[in-house]
Amino acid sequence: MLKVMLIDDEPLIREGLRSIIDWQYYGYQVVGTANNGRVGLEKIKELRPDVVFVDIRMPGLSGIEMVKQVKEKGYSCKFVVLSGYSNFTYAQESIRLGVESYLLKPVDEDELVSLIQDLHEKCTEENLLYSQLDQYETMTENEAWKIYLEERRKKHYVLDQYTNTMFQIASVTFVEPIEKRWLESNVATEHLFKYVWSNQVLYLLFTGTDIAAMKRQLQSISRLLTSKQHQFQLLEEDIPFEQLPEKINELKQLQKLYFVYGNETMITNKQQRIERQILPDDWITNVCRVIEFDEQDKLHTYLEELEHYYQKNHYQRERVVTELVELTKDIYLALSKNHQEVSVPSVEQMTDMLLNSHTLQELLVSVEQQLRQTSSELNGFACNPENTIEKIIEFVEQFYYKDLNLKVIAELFNYNRSYLGKKFKKQTGDYFHHYLDKVRMEKAQYFLIEKKMKVYEVSEKVGYANNDYFYKKFKKYAGVSPKEFQKQNRIEHV
Known part of the structure; x- marks a missing residue:
């Protein structure tokens, strides 16, 4: 309810204004009246009305003079000037003083209603703004830090004292929701200047330390948090106060990497300044070979390669899951071409399995278990007369680094050594050891x-195993020594 005052030296005008409309219906309460400017000035000081209707010409202190003094004293009430004279000079003076409106006597009811409705809307908006400003002025320092860092508003004056301070910043994220008070009781450490919550992420501001010492402090905190799956994100640089909101955004980018770096308790911006990578074109082919020939240690190596690929490219969870579903499906499709007993999992089956993983590492463990199970059910060495040499070639392409010879191959593929040697030479044009x-x-x-x-x-x-033997073999094949070959090709690549 807005408070209104009526000031006029004519009693009939004052009472007429009070009774002409239902003030309460329009959101007003008439809190007082006055018959001259001096009384009106005192009552304005006492009652602090929102709106004042005042006669422009009164004996003693005129309405114009009273408005001037009220404005000079800093009161925020709004004025509506009343006059029985249609005098443009008075209107100009009223406008210059910043009054809200200028009404002629006798006051028209419809005109008055329209005016007070507009004033009510204006006062309500301003009161809300003043309330927000008052709240801002009384804001605590912690609230000011949160707004400055997260909402990127202009800094509050209570933070002016830190303008020339250098900071180090980090954040800590969790897989599951964390109890804030419990965490706060575990992060207290030397040089920790301030912590600021944003949802389930805690931002940590340090001062008076270096990055190496800050890392040690974060590692100490991490040891206290071992019961909670977490990760620290850290910017390895000293940051001026003015750059903090911008740098918080860099931390947010690191937070998005939690999924792919789920095996790390701390990641930094310097760790991420690396070249993007691509997955080798023959990756799926190689994975299929190790599955077929039950080389499970090698399978783990290829999945580690996939892990590094996702990490180096900064892929987020949604993309990783989508791509891995397709990759796994492609592996099974490739396997099913040579092994009719292999069934391709549906996208729904794959998605259900992968979405239950909180980190890339958990996800890859699930995939590896699935592929190992498939590997144990296959016999890559099983072949028929039509595809024997093709299978052997695939095996050599994958396991060329092993201690291989025709005898070993014949035993693996259950063939007579002499017969297999002739068959291999006839189909490839090379003896096995040459190939x-x-x-x-x-x-x-x-x-x-x-x-x-x-x-x-x-x-x-x-x-x-023998370097000299390798040297002779290489020189015979390439025409130059390995070192010379490397040197020549390095020059050509420049």
Whole structure:
């Protein structure tokens, strides 16, 4: 209910204004009247009305003079000037003083109703604004920090004292909702200046320390939180006060990587400044081979490669799950071409399994268990006369680094050694040991050029325990030594 005052030296005008309309119906209460400007000024000080109707010409202190003094004293009431004269000079003076309206006597009821409805709406909006401003002025420092960091509003004056301060910032996120008071009791540590909550994320502001010491403090906190699956995100830099809201956004980007880095208790912005990667074109083919030939340790290596691929590309949960469903489906489709007993899981089956994982690592464990089960049910060495050599070639392409020879291959594929040797030569044009050397040399060239590996590393990588023997084999195949080959191709790539 807004408070209204009526000031006029004519009693009939005052009472007429009081009774002409139902003030309460329109959201007003008439709190007082006055018969001249001086009395009116005192009552305005006492009653603090929202709206004042005042006669422009009264004996003693005129309405214009009274309005001037009220304005000078800083009272916020709104004025409506009344006059029995249609005098433009008075109207100009009223407008200059900032009055809300100028009404002629006798007051028209419809005009008055329209005016007070407009004033009521205006006063309500302003009162709300003043209330918000009052709340802002009395805001605690913690609330000011939250608004400054999260809502990016102009900083509150209570934070002016930190303008020249350098900060270090981190955040901590959890898989499951966390009890805030419990967490607060466990994060207290040296140099922790302030913590600010945003939903289930806790932002930590440090001062007076360096990044190395801050990491140690976060690790100490982490040990206290071992019962809760969590992760710290950290910016490895000193941050001026003015840049804090911008840097909070960088922390939010790190928080989005929680799923793919679920095995890490702390990730930093420097760790993420890495080149994006692509998954090798033959990844699915290689995975199928290790499944067929029951090389489960190798399967784990390929899934680690997939984990690093998702991490390096900063993929978020939704994309990872979608892609992994498709990848797994493609693996089973490829396996089913050679193994009729393999059934391709439905998208629904795959999605149900994957969505129950909180982190990429949990998800990959589920996938690996599924593929290991499939691997144990398959016999990659089973073949028929039509596809024997094709199977052997696939095996050599995958396991060229092992201690292989025709005898080993014949035993694996349950063939007579002599017969298999002739069959292999007839179908490929190469003796088995020549073909194996060729595959190893091609792999060696790849490791020397693309991976920039040292010669002795390549020798071991492609299955030669003796470096000198590898050297002779490579020079015979490529025409130059491994070192010279690497040097030549490095120049060509420049």
